[in-house]
Amino acid sequence: MPTNNSIEQIIEEGLCIGCGLCASVFPSQVQMQLSPSGHLRPSESTALNSGQNTHLQSFCPGVVQSGMPSDKVLNPENIDPTWGAIETIVKAHSGDAKIRHKAATGGALTAISQYLLESGQVDGILQVAGGGLKAYFGHSQLSQTSDDVIKGSGSIYASTAPLENLLKTLDTGINIALVAKPCDISAVRLLGKKDPRIDRQIKALLTPVCGGFFPPFAMDNFLKSVGADEDDVQSVSYRGEGCPGPTIVRFKNGETITKTYLDFWGTDSSQWYMPWRCRICPDGSGEAADIVSGDTWPNCEPTLEMMENDLGTNVVIGRTSRGAEIINGALKANYLNIEGDAEPKDLDYWQPHLVRKKTAADARYAGMRAAGQMGLSTLDLRTDSLKKCINESDYQQELVGTTRRIKIGKHRDDFSEESSQSS
Numbered sequence: 001m002p003t004n005n006s007i008e009q010i011i012e013e014g015l016c017i018g019c020g021l022c023a024s025v026f027p028s029q030v031q032m033q034l035s036p037s038g039h040l041r042p043s044e045s046t047a048l049n050s051g052q053n054t055h056l057q058s059f060c061p062g063v064v065q066s067g068m069p070s071d072k073v074l075n076p077e078n079i080d081p082t083w084g085a086i087e088t089i090v091k092a093h094s095g096d097a098k099i100r101h102k103a104a105t106g107g108a109l110t111a112i113s114q115y116l117l118e119s120g121q122v123d124g125i126l127q128v129a130g131g132g133l134k135a136y137f138g139h140s141q142l143s144q145t146s147d148d149v150i151k152g153s154g155s156i157y158a159s160t161a162p163l164e165n166l167l168k169t170l171d172t173g174i175n176i177a178l179v180a181k182p183c184d185i186s187a188v189r190l191l192g193k194k195d196p197r198i199d200r201q202i203k204a205l206l207t208p209v210c211g212g213f214f215p216p217f218a219m220d221n222f223l224k225s226v227g228a229d230e231d232d233v234q235s236v237s238y239r240g241e242g243c244p245g246p247t248i249v250r251f252k253n254g255e256t257i258t259k260t261y262l263d264f265w266g267t268d269s270s271q272w273y274m275p276w277r278c279r280i281c282p283d284g285s286g287e288a289a290d291i292v293s294g295d296t297w298p299n300c301e302p303t304l305e306m307m308e309n310d311l312g313t314n315v316v317i318g319r320t321s322r323g324a325e326i327i328n329g330a331l332k333a334n335y336l337n338i339e340g341d342a343e344p345k346d347l348d349y350w351q352p353h354l355v356r357k358k359t360a361a362d363a364r365y366a367g368m369r370a371a372g373q374m375g376l377s378t379l380d381l382r383t384d385s386l387k388k389c390i391n392e393s394d395y396q397q398e399l400v401g402t403t404r405r406i407k408i409g410k411h412r413d414d415f416s417e418e419s420s421q422s423s
């Protein structure tokens with residue numbers, strides 16, 4: 001039997017997101033591998049001892065997800081009840097039209113990364129780029145030039161382990177900014193409570209807003225639907241070259257298949273496929289990050305007209321004084337251009353799927369416990385007060401629905417039926 005909250009149990013309960021931080025913290029014992037179900041997952045060559053498992057539980061996003069630790073909050077009155085600490089929020093895009101076009105949305109994360117690198121505030125940007133153990137995965141990349149940062153722009157909607165090389169990179173003594181998903185950023189913030197290198201050498205934590213990514217079975221279905229054999233695929237570009245731009249499958253023989261963003265994701269966010277951990281995620285808005293960048297489409301879905309004409313505009317949020325300072329510096333130096341004002345309540349309109357997940361989180365974790373699982377813990381995410389935004393009947397429905405889904409195995413990495421769609 002796996003011990004409580006061992007890596008094995010975290011995977012078994014469908015809560016591992018494959019961030020790679022355990023492999024970075026315990027490199028001689030844990031390696032990231034392709035699991036039989038097709039996900040990137042940690043594998044122990046030597047089992048962690050109980051002290052190491054206790055350490056793992058303090059940061060692993062399969063055990064706990066955190067918002068902004070209170071000692072990093074500048075103004076407690078700037079904590080939005082739904083969206084957390086917000087020091088500044090604007091609509092903006094890269095000041096370089098080519099980057100705005102190439103990047104996922106308006107290139108804000110790329111522009112801020114370039115600003116940090118070119119102004120000498122960091123030596124490198126630890127981000128991700130396409131490819132890895134599968135052609136359509138992402139992999140961790142240390143970018144030390146603007147060209148590398150630009151090559152890493154775009155969104156990867158598949159397994160990626162952005163933290164796999166984190167401590168190895170910090171061991172070299174350089175200062176970096178990290179770009180990773182909200183769950184990854186939470187793990188790094190939590191590790192920072194014990195490892196002083198995190199605060200000392202990571203000068204900024206950057207994140208895209210995140211609603212989840214495609215699990216392997218959904219990617220298989222997509223590739224089959226376009227007549228592609230995975231073995232022939234060289235790379236997948238999920239979006240970019242427009243906002244959102246096309247999804248392009250490139251083959252080893254040089255041919256390509258081009259589809260639209262809505263061909264890939266479908267036309268209704270309630271039908272999005274995603275891993276179980278993403279479905280029960282308490283925060284895709286990057287509450288633990290210094291800077292967040294997201295899309296600004298109504299309901300987070302581009303219309304056909306937007307897919308043809310949208311130049312790309314991000315919502316950019318500075319959550320800490322450091323984050324706000326960097327955004328202001330990037331604006332002054334013209335790396336970023338302002339498109340307009342924004343308010344925290346605009347996020348309700350742009351990211352309604354994240355409001356649903358935040359408010360249902362407590363009920364879902366109660367449902368996990370009712371199914372005999374440990375559930376997920378949250379810290380500094382106001383999960384207890386957010387649950388009051390849904391009525392008692394909806395709360396019970398979420399709770400019972402989660403227990404039922406776990407009992408029929410929907411949480412498992414190898415679950416692959418149509419019914420695994422988001423609800």
Ligand SMILES: Cc1cc2nc3c(=O)[nH]c(=O)nc-3n(C[C@H](O)[C@H](O)[C@H](O)COP(=O)(O)OP(=O)(O)OC[C@H]3O[C@@H](n4cnc5c(N)ncnc54)[C@H](O)[C@@H]3O)c2cc1C
Nearest residue numbers: 103104105106107108109110128154156208210211294295
């Ligand atoms: C898995 C995923 C889900 C998303 N869901 C939403 C959503 O629900 N709502 C929303 O508004 N926006 C979502 N986005 C964000 C959106 O796609 C854009 O990434 C975001 O608006 C930033 O745009 P940008 O132009 O500033 O990014 P860019 O300037 O193109 O920079 C993107 C940065 O993100 C990094 N990155 C890309 N993919 C990953 C990944 N898988 N893991 C870690 N880092 C990565 C890149 O290395 C790059 O540094 C999601 C992105 C991802 C990766």
Ligand code: SF4
Nearest residue numbers: 016017019020022060
């Ligand atoms: S979520 Fe990250 S830290 Fe936790 S077990 Fe998975 S890869 Fe390791």
Ligand code: SF4
Nearest residue numbers: 183210211212278281
């Ligand atoms: S939805 Fe949540 S768990 Fe899934 S990748 Fe995004 S931040 Fe991580």
